[in-house]
Amino acid sequence: xxxxxxxxxxxxxxxxxxxxxxxxxxxxxxxxxxxxxxxxxxxxxxxxxxxxxxxxxxxxxxxxxxxxxxxxxxxxxxxxxxxxxxxxxxxxxxxxxxxxxxxxxxxxxxxxxxxxxxxxxxxxxxxxxxxxxxxxxxxxxxxxxxxxxxxxxxxxxxxxxxxxxxxxxxxxxxxxxxxxxxxxxxxxxxxxxxxxxxxxxxxxxxxxxxxxxxxxxxxxxxxxxxxxxxxxxxxxxxxxxx
Numbered sequence: 001x002x003x004x005x006x007x008x009x010x011x012x013x014x015x016x017x018x019x020x021x022x023x024x025x026x027x028x029x030x031x032x033x034x035x036x037x038x039x040x041x042x043x044x045x046x047x048x049x050x051x052x053x054x055x056x057x058x059x060x061x062x063x064x065x066x067x068x069x070x071x072x073x074x075x076x077x078x079x080x081x082x083x084x085x086x087x088x089x090x091x092x093x094x095x096x097x098x099x100x101x102x103x104x105x106x107x108x109x110x111x112x113x114x115x116x117x118x119x120x121x122x123x124x125x126x127x128x129x130x131x132x133x134x135x136x137x138x139x140x141x142x143x144x145x146x147x148x149x150x151x152x153x154x155x156x157x158x159x160x161x162x163x164x165x166x167x168x169x170x171x172x173x174x175x176x177x178x179x180x181x182x183x184x185x186x187x188x189x190x191x192x193x194x195x196x197x198x199x200x201x202x203x204x205x206x207x208x209x210x211x212x213x214x215x216x217x218x219x220x221x222x223x224x225x226x227x228x229x230x231x232x233x234x235x236x237x238x239x240x241x242x
Contacts, residue, residue: 007025009023017110018036032055035105107206107208187200196208197218
């Protein structure tokens with residue numbers, strides 16, 4: 001019998017965005033997804049320099065991701081919350097592309113092609129099987145690990161995940177002083193899911209905005225500059241100036 005390796009790492013790079021799937025140990029019931037961009041100077045962001053975005057996906061979330069990759073469901077999304085930081089995560093098949101998948105993590109968007117999707121699917125199947133076998137054992141011995149090789153190395157912050165809340169559901173606690181305030185801001189739609197818009201604002205920022213926080217009509221066309229009447233708290237939370 002061939003022994004399975006204890007850790008895995010696979011990266012998918014395009015012209016401007018990269019995605020890495022990482023499992024530090026088969027005894028841990030989660031994986032890490034890290035997305036980075038190419039900077040204007042041509043260099044890639046480095047997670048070790050607090051650049052890019054890393055999220056932790058639980059075993060239950062891994063199963064939902066696999067359902068999307070297998071076309072069992074059309075899309076899946078969730079909201080990760082940690083202190084003042086809230087990260088929307090969404091997996092959506094491209095509307096006009098049969099075998100292209102959008103992965104949106106915070107302000108980062110990565111498009112996977114057919115071969116990358118299939119490799120991701122094989123890897124995820126293996127990781128789920130591996131972690132069910134080794135990470136769900138009762139009274140398993142504690143595994144010592146070097147934080148420099150895990151969280152500190154790629155600047156991963158532990159996240160509190162609300163599995164009962166899906167991406168775009170506005171379950172985030174709002175500041176009572178601004179909950180009724182609204183502001184008009186200009187931008188253009190880059191992508192859309194059933195419950196959110198990825199808006200590119202005039203400042204250049206790209207942020208997923210819940211549709212429930214938008215109170216004006218808008219044109220659904222991609223790339224059309226227009227105004228959005230939006231709850232002030234979502235803009236302040238993402239450091240967007242109206």
